[in-house]
Amino acid sequence: MTGFVHQTLKELLDKIPVTVLAASVLPDQPVTGIVSDSRAVQPGSVFVPLVGSRDGHDFIADSLERGAIAVVGSRSFSEPGFPYVQVEDTRRALAYLAAAFYSFPARQMSMIGVTGTDGKTTTSNLIYQILLAAGLKAGIISTVSAVIGVESIDTGFHVTTPEAPDVQRYLARMVDAGLSHVVLEATSHGLAQQRVTACEFDVAVVTNITHEHLDYHGTYEAYRAAKARLFTGLAETMVKPQGNPRLAVLNRDDASYDFLSQTISTPQLAYSQHGLTPVWAEAVNQDVDGLRFIAHGPGFVVPVATSLVGAYNISNCLAAIGATVIGLGISPEAAARGIAHLRGVPGRMERIDLGQDFTAIVDFAHTPNALRVTLEAARSMTQGRVIAVFGSAGLRDRAKRRMMAEVSGELADLTFLTAEDPRTESLENILAEMAEAARTRGAVEGKTLWQVADRGQAIRQAVAAALPGDLVIACGKGHEQSMCFGTTEYPWDDRIAMNAALSQRLGIQGPSMPWLPTSENG
Numbered sequence: 396m397t398g399f400v401h402q403t404l405k406e407l408l409d410k411i412p413v414t415v416l417a418a419s420v421l422p423d424q425p426v427t428g429i430v431s432d433s434r435a436v437q438p439g440s441v442f443v444p445l446v447g448s449r450d451g452h453d454f455i456a457d458s459l460e461r462g463a464i465a466v467v468g469s470r471s472f473s474e475p476g477f478p479y480v481q482v483e484d485t486r487r488a489l490a491y492l493a494a495a496f497y498s499f500p501a502r503q504m505s506m507i508g509v510t511g512t513d514g515k516t517t518t519s520n521l522i523y524q525i526l527l528a529a530g531l532k533a534g535i536i537s538t539v540s541a542v543i544g545v546e547s548i549d550t551g552f553h554v555t556t557p558e559a560p561d562v563q564r565y566l567a568r569m570v571d572a573g574l575s576h577v578v579l580e581a582t583s584h585g586l587a588q589q590r591v592t593a594c595e596f597d598v599a600v601v602t603n604i605t606h607e608h609l610d611y612h613g614t615y616e617a618y619r620a621a622k623a624r625l626f627t628g629l630a631e632t633m634v635k636p637q638g639n640p641r642l643a644v645l646n647r648d649d650a651s652y653d654f655l656s657q658t659i660s661t662p663q664l665a666y667s668q669h670g671l672t673p674v675w676a677e678a679v680n681q682d683v684d685g686l687r688f689i690a691h692g693p694g695f696v697v698p699v700a701t702s703l704v705g706a707y708n709i710s711n712c713l714a715a716i717g718a719t720v721i722g723l724g725i726s727p728e729a730a731a732r733g734i735a736h737l738r739g740v741p742g743r744m745e746r747i748d749l750g751q752d753f754t755a756i757v758d759f760a761h762t763p764n765a766l767r768v769t770l771e772a773a774r775s776m777t778q779g780r781v782i783a784v785f786g787s788a789g790l791r792d793r794a795k796r797r798m799m800a801e802v803s804g805e806l807a808d809l810t811f812l813t814a815e816d817p818r819t820e821s822l823e824n825i826l827a828e829m830a831e832a833a834r835t836r837g838a839v840e841g842k843t844l845w846q847v848a849d850r851g852q853a854i855r856q857a858v859a860a861a862l863p864g865d866l867v868i869a870c871g872k873g874h875e876q877s878m879c880f881g882t883t884e885y886p887w888d889d890r891i892a893m894n895a896a897l898s899q900r901l902g903i904q905g906p907s908m909p910w911l912p913t914s915e916n917g
Contacts, residue, residue, distance in 0.1 A: 401425035411491035417481040422464045429493045438462030443489040486589040490559035494593035497567035501595035510581045510625045511602030513765040514711045517740050519580045521715035525733030526576050529725045534569040537580040541565045544572045556585025587621040595632045597639040598722040599625045604651035605764035629661040642722040647672045666713040674717045683776045697727035705772030742873025747893040752863040757889045759873025763798035770806040779864035780808035784857045785871045786815030797832035804836025810844050813853035815871045816879040849913035858896040880912045
C-alpha cells in the first residue's frame with residue numbers, strides 16, 4: 396500500500412491520544428495488523444479485546460496461540476506473562492491504533508460524515524454524486540457498500556458502520572487510489588462504539604433523530620447523544636493542508652435541532668423545507684416521476700430535479716447541498732447535476748416493474764418515522780389503494796412495534812404484518828402485539844389487516860390483492876440480504892421476493908421465492 400510504514404506497537408502508541416495505564420515490555424517488531432476478533436489474528440497482530448455481549452479478554456489466550464505479539468486491553472493484569480498494554484477504553488484505543496497503523500488516512504482527504512435515523516444512506520449517496528459531478532475523486536462508505544473508484548465492496552448482511560479497523564483500511568485504500576474526498580455514513584452504534592473515531596471529519600450532516608435503537612441506547616436522550624458525537628468530534632479534527640471547514644449541517648425542521656445547535660462549538664449551517672434558514676426550498680412539485688424545487692442558499696438560487704420520490708427527500712437534497720456547496724465550495728450547478736444523476740439507492744423506494752398494472756416498491760423503512768413518511772409518499776404516488784407489508788425485528792426496540800403498526804393502521808388501506816428478523820423471539824407474539832396496535836387505529840382483521848408469518852407469502856398475498864392502480868410496498872428489509880431466525884441468517888432479498896410474487900401473478904418466468912423457516916413445508 397502506498398505510503399505504508401512498518402511500525403512497532405510503541406511507535407503506534409506514541410502517535411495516538413490514548414493514555415496507557417500500565418504496560419509490560421513491548422515487542423520490538425513491526426505490527427502486521429490491529430484486530431478485535433481473536434479469530435482474525437495473524438502472526439504479528441496486536442489483539443484489542445472489546446467488551447460487549449461477550450468479553451474479548453476471555454479470548455486473549457486464543458489470540459496468542461494464533462500469533463498475536465501483544466494485547467491492548469482494559470483489564471488489569473499484574474503479571475500477564477506476555478506483552479500487555481492496559482488502557483481505559485479499548486474501543487477508543489482500537490480506533491486510534493488502526494488509524495495510526497494505516498498512517499492516519501483521513502488526514503489526507505476531506506471527510507464528510509452523515510448520521511441520522513432515516514435518510515442517511517440516501518443523503519450520503521446524494522453527496523457522493525455531487526462530489527463526482529464536481530469532478531472530484533471521491534469514495535463512499537455506507538451501510539450498503541464501500542465504493543473505492545470502480546470497486547464496490549459489500550459491507551455486510553445486517554449492516555451498521557464497519558468496525559474501526561475496517562473503516563481505516565477502506566480509507567487507506569482510498570488514499571492509495573488517489574481519492575480526495577470521502578463520504579462516510581455514521582450509525583448511532585458506529586458512533587457510540589467509536590468505530591468512526593479518528594476519522595477526522597471536516598463536514599458533519601444530520602438528517603433527523605427519531606425513535607430507534609432504544610433497545611441499545613436505553614433512552615432517546617442517550618441515542619441523541621450518540622449521534623451528537625459526530626458533531627462534537629469536528630473540534631478534534633487536525634488541520635489539513637487542503638483545509639477543513641469543520642461545518643455542522645443541521646435540520647432545522649427536526650426535533651434534534653435545538654439540542655445539537657446548543658451542543659456544537661464549530662460553525663453551523665441549518666437547512667429547512669420552510670425557509671428562515673440559510674439553505675431552503677420553495678416551488679416544490681412532486682409526482683410519480685420525482686421531485687422538482689428551487690434551492691436557495693447564501694448567494695445562490697438553483698433549480699433542482701430528482702427522480703427520488705417523497706417530500707422527505709427534499710430535506711435530504713438540501714442537506715447534501717449545504718454540505719457540498721457551503722461546506723466544500725462546490726458550485727450550486729454541480730450540486731444540482733449530482734442530485735439529478737442519482738437515479739435511486741438500492742432498497743430505497745425501489746420500484747419493481749414487470750409490466751403489472753399496479754406499482755410495486757421495496758423500501759428500507761423500519762422505524763415509525765420512516766414508515767410514516769414512506770406511506771405518505773406512497774399515497775402521493777397513486778390514486779388507488781396503498782398496500783403495506785412489514786414487520787418488526789425481534790430483540791430490538793420493542794416500543795416501535797406498536798408505533799409502526801399504528802402508523803400503517805392510519806395510513807395504509809391494507810396491512811400485511813409479517814416476519815422481519817424475529818431472532819429468538821416468538822414471531823407469533825410479535826405479530827399479535829403489532830396487530831393489536833393496528834386495530835386501535837381502525838384496522839380490521841381479515842378485511843384490512845392480516846398476520847402472515849412467512850414474509851414470502853405475505854408479499855404474495857399483497858400482490859394478489861392489488862387492483863389496477865394500487866401500490867404495494869414491502870418495507871423494512873430494503874437492500875438487506877438475509878433474515879435472522881433464531882441465531883441463523885437465511886438468505887433473503889425483498890426485491891427477489893417481490894419479483895417472484897409478481898412473476899407468479901403475471902404467469903411469466905421469474906425467480907423462485909426465497910425459502911425461510913416459515914415457508915410452507917419449512
